[in-house]
Amino acid sequence: MKNLTLVVMLLCYSFASSSGDSTIHTNNWAxxxxxxxxxxxYRHMANTLSLYRTVKRLGxxxxxxxLMLADDMACNSRNQYPAQVFNNENHQIxxxxxxxxxxxxxxxxxxxxxLRVLTGRHENAVPRSKRLLSDEGSHILLxxxxxxxxxxLKFQDAEELQSHDLADAVKQMKEKRRFKELLIMVDTCQAAxxxxxxxSPGVLAIGSSLKGENSYSHHLDSxxxxxxxxxxxxxxxxxxxxxxxxxxxxxxxxxxxxDPRQLMSTAYYRTDLYQPxxxxxxxxxxxxxxxxxxxTDSAYHAFSSRISNSKIKSDTPFNQPFNQLSxxxxxEDLQNTNNQNDELKTxxxxxxxxxxRADLHEKLKKIENVDTMVNLSIAVMIxxxxxxxxxx
Amino acid sequence: xxxxxxHPNPTTDTPGTTPEPDxxxxxxxxxxxxxxxxxxxxxxxxxxxxxxxxxxxEIYRSQxxxxxxxxxxxxVKSAPLRFPCTFHAVFVGFGSNDPDQLRSEIQDGVNQxxxxxSQCGSCNVSISVTVxxxxxxxxxxxxxxxxxxxxxxxxxxxGRGLDDAVDESLDDVFSGCSGGIGKMYSVxxxxxxxxxxxxxxxxxxxxxxxxxxxxxxxxxxxxGRVSEVFVKVFMNGGREEGDSxxxxxxxxxxxGRLVLSFSLLNSNPRDWIYDWDFQRIDEALLxxxxxxxxxxxxxxxxxxxxxxxxxxxFSSWDEKLQSYIFRTSDLPFFVNSNEWHLxxxxxASGRSKILQFVVYIPSGKECPLHLQLPNEEISKxxxxxxxxxxxxxxxxxxxxxxxxxxxxxxxxxPQDLEKIVEVFLGQFRQLFGFxxxxxxxxxxxxxxxxxxxxxxxKWELDVLxxxxxxxxxxxxxxxxxxxxxxxxxxxxxxxxxxIGEQVKYSLKAAKLAQSNASLGGYSSSAxxxxxxxxxxxxxxxxxxxxxxxxxxxEHCFAVYSPFFLPVAGHVVLxxxxxxxxxxxxxxxxxTWLTRKQAA
Numbered sequence: 001m002k003n004l005t006l007v008v009m010l011l012c013y014s015f016a017s018s019s020g021d022s023t024i025h026t027n028n029w030a031x032x033x034x035x036x037x038x039x040x041x042y043r044h045m046a047n048t049l050s051l052y053r054t055v056k057r058l059g060x061x062x063x064x065x066x067l068m069l070a071d072d073m074a075c076n077s078r079n080q081y082p083a084q085v086f087n088n089e090n091h092q093i094x095x096x097x098x099x100x101x102x103x104x105x106x107x108x109x110x111x112x113x114x115l116r117v118l119t120g121r122h123e124n125a126v127p128r129s130k131r132l133l134s135d136e137g138s139h140i141l142l143x144x145x146x147x148x149x150x151x152x153l154k155f156q157d158a159e160e161l162q163s164h165d166l167a168d169a170v171k172q173m174k175e176k177r178r179f180k181e182l183l184i185m186v187d188t189c190q191a192a193x194x195x196x197x198x199x200s201p202g203v204l205a206i207g208s209s210l211k212g213e214n215s216y217s218h219h220l221d222s223x224x225x226x227x228x229x230x231x232x233x234x235x236x237x238x239x240x241x242x243x244x245x246x247x248x249x250x251x252x253x254x255x256x257x258x259d260p261r262q263l264m265s266t267a268y269y270r271t272d273l274y275q276p277x278x279x280x281x282x283x284x285x286x287x288x289x290x291x292x293x294x295x296t297d298s299a300y301h302a303f304s305s306r307i308s309n310s311k312i313k314s315d316t317p318f319n320q321p322f323n324q325l326s327x328x329x330x331x332e333d334l335q336n337t338n339n340q341n342d343e344l345k346t347x348x349x350x351x352x353x354x355x356x357r358a359d360l361h362e363k364l365k366k367i368e369n370v371d372t373m374v375n376l377s378i379a380v381m382i383x384x385x386x387x388x389x390x391x392x
Numbered sequence: 393x394x395x396x397x398x399h400p401n402p403t404t405d406t407p408g409t410t411p412e413p414d415x416x417x418x419x420x421x422x423x424x425x426x427x428x429x430x431x432x433x434x435x436x437x438x439x440x441x442x443x444x445x446x447x448x449x450e451i452y453r454s455q456x457x458x459x460x461x462x463x464x465x466x467x468v469k470s471a472p473l474r475f476p477c478t479f480h481a482v483f484v485g486f487g488s489n490d491p492d493q494l495r496s497e498i499q500d501g502v503n504q505x506x507x508x509x510s511q512c513g514s515c516n517v518s519i520s521v522t523v524x525x526x527x528x529x530x531x532x533x534x535x536x537x538x539x540x541x542x543x544x545x546x547x548x549x550x551g552r553g554l555d556d557a558v559d560e561s562l563d564d565v566f567s568g569c570s571g572g573i574g575k576m577y578s579v580x581x582x583x584x585x586x587x588x589x590x591x592x593x594x595x596x597x598x599x600x601x602x603x604x605x606x607x608x609x610x611x612x613x614x615x616g617r618v619s620e621v622f623v624k625v626f627m628n629g630g631r632e633e634g635d636s637x638x639x640x641x642x643x644x645x646x647x648g649r650l651v652l653s654f655s656l657l658n659s660n661p662r663d664w665i666y667d668w669d670f671q672r673i674d675e676a677l678l679x680x681x682x683x684x685x686x687x688x689x690x691x692x693x694x695x696x697x698x699x700x701x702x703x704x705x706f707s708s709w710d711e712k713l714q715s716y717i718f719r720t721s722d723l724p725f726f727v728n729s730n731e732w733h734l735x736x737x738x739x740a741s742g743r744s745k746i747l748q749f750v751v752y753i754p755s756g757k758e759c760p761l762h763l764q765l766p767n768e769e770i771s772k773x774x775x776x777x778x779x780x781x782x783x784x785x786x787x788x789x790x791x792x793x794x795x796x797x798x799x800x801x802x803x804x805x806p807q808d809l810e811k812i813v814e815v816f817l818g819q820f821r822q823l824f825g826f827x828x829x830x831x832x833x834x835x836x837x838x839x840x841x842x843x844x845x846x847x848x849x850k851w852e853l854d855v856l857x858x859x860x861x862x863x864x865x866x867x868x869x870x871x872x873x874x875x876x877x878x879x880x881x882x883x884x885x886x887x888x889x890x891i892g893e894q895v896k897y898s899l900k901a902a903k904l905a906q907s908n909a910s911l912g913g914y915s916s917s918a919x920x921x922x923x924x925x926x927x928x929x930x931x932x933x934x935x936x937x938x939x940x941x942x943x944x945x946e947h948c949f950a951v952y953s954p955f956f957l958p959v960a961g962h963v964v965l966x967x968x969x970x971x972x973x974x975x976x977x978x979x980x981x982x983t984w985l986t987r988k989q990a991a
Contacts, residue, residue, distance in 0.1 A: 026640055289729065293776045294776060297818075302844060
């Protein structure tokens with residue numbers, strides 16, 4: 001009997017503590033970061049905006065996307081096509097068309113702000129749209145593109161994000177249960193080194209090239225004058241353009257679609273921290289938004305029973321026994337604030353000064369033409385002043 | 393710059409008796425201490441100033457009570473919080489039963505249903521039984537916690553009339569009972585004479601009753617139902633999973649606030665435009681709910697009306713039902729996040745939780761729009777929820793014919809609004825883990841649960857308070873534990889005073905919550921645990937804890953060495969040199985003395 005209780009208690013304890021397995025997937029978030037400035041890094045901006053468009057098309061709303069663009073290409077003075085950003089030389093899709101909401105722009109894209117977004121340590125005044133408000137059931141897609149190297153990623157040409165900083169931030173996110181699963185996609189040179197130091201469970205990472213390899217751009221747009229997209233992102237988009245929100249292609253098919261000869265680098269992914277099998281995980285787990293829904297079986301008939309109750313005096317549904325309820329609440333010993341409010345109200349009624357004020361206020365409300373009364377009183381005041389000054 | 397003062401002119405020859413002393417190895421005067429003293433004083437002042445320098449570049453770290461944090465984590469993990477509850481059973485019209493035996497039978501039933509494991513939020517039960525015989529004589533278990541006046545419940549006239557009236561009268565009966573510690577839950581079992589079938593109703597406050605005839609024969613079943621009411625309904629709240637506390641049914645933000653955001657969506661305003669008088673329903677219908685949940689979350693309500701908001705899933709025309717149908721498989725794709733700009737809340741701060749409640753009015757092309765369940769039935773509510781997000785209700789206008797010219801502007805009538813609010817209350821309950829319907833069925837029978845105007849009955853609020861206290865304390869302990877581990881792993885990071893104070897207050901609030909829980913104050917423990925959690929989260933998410941901005945030893949060294957190293961080098965070298973010179977001169981003087989004595 002004792003053994004049984006011990007076993008049951010152990011089971012319950014382990015059940016309570018293994019939260020990662022028992023939480024349900026509630027929502028999807030995307031953090032898309034472009035870290036390069038200057039016109040010749042047009043392709044990094046186009047990469048990020050293409051992924052933004054894909055993720056929105058597959059269902060993630062703007063309120064759950066954090067888009068960080070380090071520079072503005074659409075309104076750059078060198079842009080032949082103002083307010084338009086393309087990722088292909090056929091110019092078929094304008095990535096900057098409508099409904100683009102950039103959360104961090106220009107010089108706000110720094111390593112510190114990026115780490116603040118991930119760990120959630122903002123100043124109090126930072127608005128909700130700039131925060132990563134994920135909970136323990138969220139799946140987060142983190143996409144970073146720019147110039148990188150061995151264990152670092154360059155931000156704004158002035159500072160670097162190192163792989164141990166990223167690993168530290170992810171560790172803190174996991175401790176605070178800010179995600180259920182995290183997919184990191186990096187499209188830079190030597191991208192796979194950036195997630196070398198990760199150790200938190202539930203993280204899946206893919207980089208566009210190994211250590212010592214470069215990631216190349218796909219093609220040059222002679223009209224705009226710069227390369228417009230990187231190879232890794234180009235083939236990722238090619239995969240997603242074939243999908244819509246109802247599809248359930250697996251992550252495995254996405255990862256296997258990268259051909260090293262076409263990419264001119266090896267797309268390396270790391271699954272040792274990720275438990276589910278890649279062939280069973282649909283891409284919409286990260287790239288789209290499929291809500292968990294539960295049907296509401298019935299309404300809660302709180303008011304229809306009230307109407308049939310003989311204690312109700314009036315017929316209109318808004319005359320409620322609210323006063324009766326509050327009287328009973330006063331009897332409860334734990335509704336402290338209620339007591340205080342009631343006591344305050346009764347005190348105010350006892351005080352003659354505030355009674356007078358309340359009466360005056362009511363009388364003033366009843367006067368229809370307030371303007372003439374004000375004018376009249378001003379005239380009376382001027383008269384009094386004149387009389388008193390003449391007396392002096 | 394050689395010393396010239398103590399070198400006498402080597403060319404002067406004193407015509408004397410003693411031979412000329414060799415100046416390189418001897419000197420005639422004792423060497424002075426002044427030079428040595430000056431240089432060593434300077435060196436000493438440097439050395440004595442070193443501790444002050446060290447103190448001034450020390451990283452300011454407010455002392456966090458690591459030991460207390462660890463003990464709180466251990467307490468929360470090892471000893472799950474249990475609340476004292478009192479169960480009182482009154483048997484009316486039972487002649488031949490002994491209250492103590494009844495109590496032990498009910499205790500067995502309760503133990504069987506709760507199982508051996510004790511999870512957080514469950515009750516430490518104390519049971520008391522009163523038996524009233526048909527001739528109105530009472531016997532009760534000792535010690536009697538409740539002064540139930542014998543004969544107040546009349547066996548024959550009980551249960552007549554509306555259930556609400558019965559509930560009110562029971563409240564009058566038991567209102568004199570203050571109970572022991574914790575709240576008292578009572579079940580009244582009335583054994584009538586003439587034949588009625590068994591009816592079990594759970595009231596809005598903390599009472600339930602089972603009425604029927606011939607109950608004395610089916611005694612075991614009655615005891616089983618009583619224990620079921622106690623455990624499954626009053627203790628667990630009618631929820632199926634009583635085991636782990638799942639965070640996805642606790643939609644309270646980490647600062648203890650919850651924002652309910654109501655949106656009325658006109659999907660095609662060219663067909664018709666609907667408006668609602670939200671102010672009235674907020675004051676009349678939603679305010680009681682908000683007040684009732686005050687210990688659990690600080691709730692605020694906001695509303696908006698949106699236009700041009702089509703949905704993104706598809707619906708099909710069904711000839712038999714004469715309406716457009718969308719299925720439960722379409723539900724995950726219903727919310728059109730591109731066009732529905734729901735999250736425009738101005739009142740929610742960074743860490744509050746927002747729940748979206750959407751009333752969707754379909755366009756003329758899809759009117760009427762009904763939800764078809766997998767078993768081919770049409771949904772009665774036309775609504776669904778998504779946990780931690782909110783709920784959607786599809787409301788069809790009265791008539792689907794539209795005016796050919798201009799779109800008509802209408803206001804939703806108060807009766808329709810009330811129905812919508814009823815569905816919303818059901819969804820709100822679902823988001824908190826309760827069922828939206830008002831019956832509860834188990835193997836032994838079904839129980840009718842009376843709905844309350846406040847959205848939750850008193851015993852459901854008790855269950856919520858208990859579960860939220862557990863969840864908040866657990867979350868507070870893990871947050872503080874992560875904070876202490878983080879702070880200890882970065883020994884050179886600045887910890888501001890504010891963080892230390894918040895940790896201190898959070899620990900105090902957590903202790904208060906635990907003591908309130910043991911005293912039986914459910915809502916007070918819920919509000920103090922909420923405060924503990926919000927303070928712990930404030931401390932953990934304080935913006936100054938950024939690992940990129942702490943000073944490593946290399947940084948410190950690199951900043952201060954250009955100031956102090958060159959000067960320090962010179963001072964130390966000078967002192968050493970003076971010391972060596974002093975020793976040399978002393979040796980010279982000693983040799984001269986010995987020569988003089990020898991001569």
